[in-house]
Amino acid sequence: MPTRFYDEKDPRCFLSEVFPLGEDEAVASAALPAYDSVLVYVPGGKEPPELLTLLQALPGIPEHYRIAAAWQDGCLSFAVAAGEQLLFANVFPAPEFVTAEYYIFAVMKSLQLNPEVTTLYFRTPLKEAEEISLCRYFKSVESL
Numbered sequence: 001m002p003t004r005f006y007d008e009k010d011p012r013c014f015l016s017e018v019f020p021l022g023e024d025e026a027v028a029s030a031a032l033p034a035y036d037s038v039l040v041y042v043p044g045g046k047e048p049p050e051l052l053t054l055l056q057a058l059p060g061i062p063e064h065y066r067i068a069a070a071w072q073d074g075c076l077s078f079a080v081a082a083g084e085q086l087l088f089a090n091v092f093p094a095p096e097f098v099t100a101e102y103y104i105f106a107v108m109k110s111l112q113l114n115p116e117v118t119t120l121y122f123r124t125p126l127k128e129a130e131e132i133s134l135c136r137y138f139k140s141v142e143s144l
Contacts, residue, residue, distance in 0.1 A: 011040045034059040035086035050077040051091050054123060057144055058086075061121055065113060068144055069104060070123040076100040077123075078107060087111055097130050105137070115139070 006014055012027040021027070021042070029040045030048070032055050041049050054068045058081050061068065066081040076094040080087045088107055094100035108115050115137045121144040126134070134141045 006038050015040045037086050054079045065118055068121045071100045072124045076103050
């Protein structure tokens with residue numbers, strides 16, 4: 001596990017520096033050895049968070065720029081890697097698909113990635129209109 005600034009003995013302390021936590025709120029962490037990283041999060045149920053699932057799937061994407069997303073329950077989970085380097089991972093509130101698209105394009109722009117030469121992998125099913133909308137900008141949109 002990376003040790004630069006993360007202490008695996010106290011993930012709560014680490015997360016509380018960037019996210020307001022309730023006194024009794026549990027904190028979990030998951031190692032991401034492919035990217036020498038750790039995801040620290042507040043568990044919301046029995047299943048791992050969607051972002052963790054995306055991050056674990058990223059190394060299996062065949063392109064150099066690995067871009068994966070999932071949109072469900074009003075949240076966009078989004079992760080980007082270049083080769084063996086994790087560039088971005090976050091969850092955004094996105095009650096409508098157009099809001100999810102906004103965040104996708106904002107991240108792409110901030111990382112200076114060209115969607116026209118990039119494949120976007122979506123883990124959750126898209127409606128036909130949503131996929132068509134994304135295909136106007138991305139080289140292709142594939143299921144993950």
